[in-house]
Amino acid sequence: MDYLDFSKVIYTGDKQNNEPHGTGIMRFESGCTYRGGFKCGQFDGDGELEFPEGKLIGKWDNGRQLEYRIIFRDELEFQEGKWDYITPSDRRYYNEITNRVPVAASREKPNDFKNESEMRVKETK
Template sequence: MEYFDHVGISYDGDKINDEPHGFGQMTMQDGSKYTGNFLSGQFHGDGELVFESGGVVGKIVGRWDNGELQEHKIFFGDNLQFESDNWNYLIPSDRRFHNEITGAVPVAASRTEPSQFPDLLSIAEYKKTQSAAAN
C-alpha cells in the first residue's frame, strides 16, 4: 500500500487509520529512506535511515521512540562505522586531515613514486640559477 502525501513523501507498508503503523518504508523528498517500524505515523522501534549528504552516502541504524532517536550507530557508504568516542580518522593530528579536509584532496587517489619526482636543486644550485636569471 503506497501513498504520497502533499509534500512528496511516499510510504509503502502497513497502515492504521491511513497512517504508517507497523513495518514499512518511507522515502523523503531528498531521497533518504527509512525502513523499519512505525507507530501512528512516527518512526518507532528498530529501523534504518539511509541518506546522502554532500555526495556522501550514510546510514543510521537505530531505535526510535515516537519519532525520537534513542540508540544509534552511524555508518558511511563503505560501512565504516562512526564512533564518536574513539574516532581517530580525519582529526587534526591525522595526516589525512590536511589533505582531505583543508585541501579537499582525497588521500591515495594517486601516488607519486620517488622515481617520478622532478629533479631537485640544492640551495646553492638554486641561488646560482636565480642570480643567472637576474643577469
C-alpha cells in the first residue's frame, strides 16, 4: 500500500519507487483532475488541472508552479492586469457582456423598480 491509497487520490500512469513519475492522470476526491508530468510524486513539466469551474494549464518544476493560464468553462481566459469582469465599476459577468445570456433587468434599468415603501402605498389604496 502506498501514500496514494491513504490520500484518496486515484492515479494512473508512470511510476518510479511507487510514486507518480513520468506522465499520468491524478484524480482528487474533490473532483479535480490533473493530467501531465510528474517527478517524485509532484507535478512537473507541462500539465492541465481541470476543476468544475474550468481549467488551469501550466508548467511546474518539482511541484512549484512556474507558469499558468486559467480558462473558465465559458471560455473566458483570466489575464492578470486585464481583468474587466465583475469589477466595482461593472458588476456584469462575462456571459452578460458577450450577450450569451440576457443581462438581469435589475442591472439594466434599476430606476424602473419601485422601492418597498412605494409598493406598500399602492397596496393600501
